[in-house]
Amino acid sequence: MSSTISVRHGDASADLESGATAIQALKALEAVRGQIVAARVDGQEWDLDREVPDGAQVEGIAADSDEGRAILRHSTAHVMAQAVTDLFPNAKWAIGPPIEDGFYYDFDVERPFTAEDLDKIEARMVELLREKQRFVREEVARDDALTEFADQPYKTQIIELVGDGTIASAVDAPDAPEVTDGNVTFTVYRNVRPDQTVAWSDLCRGPHVPSTDRIPAFKLLRSAGAYWRGQEDQPMLQRIYGTAWESKKALTKHLEMIEEAKKRDHRKLGRDLELVHFPDELGPGLSIFLPNGAIVRKQMEDWIRDETLRRGYQPVYTPHIAKEDLWRISGHLENYGELMYPGMELEDGGGAAYRLKPMNCPFHILAFTSRTRSYRELPVRISELGTVYRYERSGVVNGMLRARGFTQDDSHIFCRPDQVVDEVADCVEFARDLYRAFGLGDPSRVAISTRPAKSIAGHDDKWEAAEAALIEAVQKTGLEYEIDPGEGAFYGPKIDIHARDAIGREWQLTTVQVDFNLPERFDVTYVGDDGAKHRPYMVHRALFGSIERFFSVMVESFNGAFPTWLAPVQAVVIPVADEFDGYADEVAAALRANDVRVEVDVADDTLGAKIRRGQTSKVPYALIVGASEREARTVAIRPYRGDQRKDVPLDEFVTEIDAEIRERRTDLDLP
RNA sequence: GCCGAGGUAGCUCAGUUCGGUAGAGCGCCCGCCUUGUAAGCGGAUGGUCAGGGGUUCGAAUCCCCUCCUCGGCUCCA
Incomplete structure (x- = not known):
């Protein structure tokens, strides 16, 4: 081991004594810019007080960067867990990761937290920040970790699950230990007081800010129940959400944004401006467009009807109910029966029950198959403003953003394999035009979701081809995109398009999906130039997504003050x-x-x-x-x-x- | 569905701790005023205190059940 090491920052380099820390390296390299919370060493996030290896490339992570804030929030979550432990000694700790705009930590406690508890925890946290506890990283052997956290069943589980490879993704355990090349490095972070006593320790991947007084501003927001590891068959834990920022000013700005979002809530504005109504008499998730809201909706419907016609879609009208058999053929009863309203038994129905439609696809397929189709007429684009009813679970309904009855600007495009790319690209362009027309600007995110683990059997070649087609189509539009691996529907890959509203929130609106399942189930065919029957590709797309949802997003984005062409009273x-x-x-x-x-x-x-x-x-x-x-x-x-x-x-x-x-x-x- | 918090007039909320005749502001409606760029004055209307059951001489208030809403979790074909 040499007595000196060399470190680099870009083209600059410096020599340091062996054992030098990241912060010492950054100082020697004169690479400290503004407030930094951690370092990046050879591309890896690194504690400022952790030794750097010889030859390392070192950078600082700014407190006001997304990465820096995540570290800051993660550290704040630790402080919160320490405070909870002080006040509730029997609390068991689960996980406490940073999330967008904040952090949470899950605890198993004897009773749920109250608002007063949060105040006390917050006050205790302030004391802990003043104590200037250092975050000290320590690598530990698996057995030592198991011994140390023997009375913490969730930590023990994490250690065991990571060991056998069950936990691999950040979704399972965002702050689980690091796994590199199959080797698990277990690390414990100890909060050490200035007098060198250890206040608290947690199993954690890190990194953290150097000490608790480096958390400039935080606030606890709310508590809520959450399943351990996000699974319904696991125990319900109590989660506390909080937020932390690089400055008091940034925190205040964030809290003001939360207030602003509350003021813009479409349920509140919908009532104040007499746009929509949610009477109890209708039932959960069902709503009425009042005259003012109906005018806005009519502009949306007129626009989309005109544009679909102009772009070669063929409008159809279909009923709201159909015999259960239809849903048996489509597979909805089998796969989504729980999300459908129960059947209507009719006295003279000959035993056939009827169901409200949760989707429009089967009807559009029947429109397509109403006669023999030639390859010459493809693509056929069937379109409808179709109102669907889904019996969403009681806890998920939310105004018009998540409703039980809503209307999709729904279309199903039947085409030949060689037409898929153009059709999908047109859909994406169409969505882009729609966002512009309604004042939401360009899409903020285009995500292509690929084949999930649980997907229909066979079709391997089709999956590959369709995923490639979706990517090619988006590339054609020139929009940036990202891949969400394994997030596709079981019957085919999809593109989700998001838009950002006036106060920076992102909403998923448009969806474009390829479906391999329904054309088979309904035996959809067209006659090719060889005179034989062929299976068409089916593309499902809804650009507004749901009229109600898009409407709500506009209400909130415009703060109820619609552009003149949409305003109920101009x-x-x-x-x-x-x-x-x-x-x-x-x-x-x-x-x-x-x-x-x-x-x-x-x-x-x-x-x-x-x-x-x-x-x-x-x-x-x-x-x-x-x-x-x-x-x-x-x-x-x-x-x-x-x-x-x-x-x-x-x-x-x-x-x-x-x-x-x-x-x-x-x-x-x-x- | 699960955890928690709630439900009082069209809206926002007080009253619930400790049981004793259901309140305020705004809005709506009617009048007066006849107005120059964000609230003139007066009056009237308006509630099965979410619903049902229980305890009690007496329940908005205490207990139980149901429904609904909100914040999350899970889910979102």
């Missing part, structure tokens, strides 16, 4: 006194003549109150009219967004708003 005319009601009606009539949705506010209220009403109901334009406006046939415009304008000729405003609506402008300056 302009409200406000007379300053009732002697100007007549002119107000004239203004409204001029707008109505151009198909503008306009109302006149003739209530016995002051001007201020009427303007306030216009603003709170988020109408794009308030038009104030009084003596001078009547005289000059103008309006004073107070837009929901932007600056006020006075003495605008009525004709000019009509032309402006008409153009804005016709062009479906969405280039709003969103707040």
Whole structure:
């Protein structure tokens, strides 16, 4: 062992005494930039106080990077577990990984945590941060780990499961020990007080921040039940969610974002703006589009109907129910029976029960097979705004984002194998146009999901070909994409497209899926140029995904203030006194003549109150009219967004708003 | 389905600890005012306290069951 080592950072290098730590290396290399929480040594995440090997390439991990925050949050989770242990000595620890925007830790405790418990735990954590405990990494032998955590059954399980290879993925145990080339390195992190006593130890892969006072800002958010290892047959643990940030300012910003999201909740705005209604009388997961919401929905439906026609789709209409036999043929009863509403027994049905449809596919297949099809007419694109009903489990229903009754802009494309790439690429382009039209910008993420472990037998060659086709199709569109291995449906691979809303949240909307299963089950064929029957490819696609869901995303993204072309009421005319009601009606009539949705506010209220009403109901334009406006046939415009304008000729405003609506402008300056 | 928290007027919520005649603000409706850019004044209406059962002289309040909502877990063809 040499007495000096050499370390590098990019092209720079430095010599250090053997045993030097990552932070010493970074300092020697003058590579410390801003606040750093850990290092990257030869590509691997590394504790700052851990020795670096000779010849190592060393970089700092910034506290305000995604990677740095994850480390910070992971460390905060440890501090939380220590605090929980202090307050609940019998608590057993499961896992405590960082997640997007925060962290959690699961505990097995005698009773669930209360809100007061969280306050106490948080207060205890603050004390622990002040203690400046160091995080000290120690490699331990498997048997020593088992001995040390003998009274921690979940840790013991992790050690055993990792040992026999059961836990391999981050999903199973995000902070499980590292496995390299089949060799497991078990590491324990000890929280050491300044007086060198050990406050707490946890089995953990690391790395961590150097000490607890390096956690600048955190907050515990909520507790909830969670199954051990995410499996329903495993014990229910109590999970505490928290968040941690590189600065108080960043934490405050995050908490404000959470508040903002709450304010924008489509269930709240849906009620306030009278868009939608969820009456108890209907049952869970079922909703009513009120007149205001129905206008927005109609714009969505009109757009998609026009565009599908333009792009060569053939609209069909199909019933909401069908005999159980249909669902037996399709395999839905067998595979998804639990997610279907129970059958309707009919007195004169000859024993046949009927079922509400959970999907439109079988109907579209029957539309296709209504006569013999030639290869010449492919691709055939059957399309429908199809309302489906799924008996979702009671705990998962959420407003219009996860409903039991919803409408898909559903299409099934039957095509030849050589047409799949073009068809799928067109679907992706179509989705992109749709997001643009409705103000959501470009897709934020395109994910291609490949064959899962549990998939239909055979078809190996088809899977390969279809996965390749999906990738080629997305490449054709020029969009970036990622592969989600094993996340495909059992009957075929799929593409999921996500969009980002105005406050940065990502939503899965569009899905494009290849289906090998149903064409077989229904024996779907076309006649090829050889006169023989061939099996077509079937592509299932829903661009909005669900109308209700997309609608909700728009409500939340626009904060209820829709672009003018979508707004339920596009302009409200406000007379300053009732002697100007007549002119107000004239203004409204001029707008109505151009198909503008306009109302006149003739209530016995002051001007201020009427303007306030216009603003709170988020109408794009308030038009104030009084003596001078009547005289000059103008309006004073107070837009929901932007600056006020006075003495605008009525004709000019009509032309402006008409153009804005016709062009479906969405280039709003969103707040 | 599982864990937890909830359900009082159209909305937001108080009242529940410790059982004793169901409240406020906003909205809606009606009047007065005749208004110049985010809340004028007055009045009226509005509740099977989620539903059912129990304890009690008496239940929004205590107990049990059911339904529904919310936050998570699981699930999302």
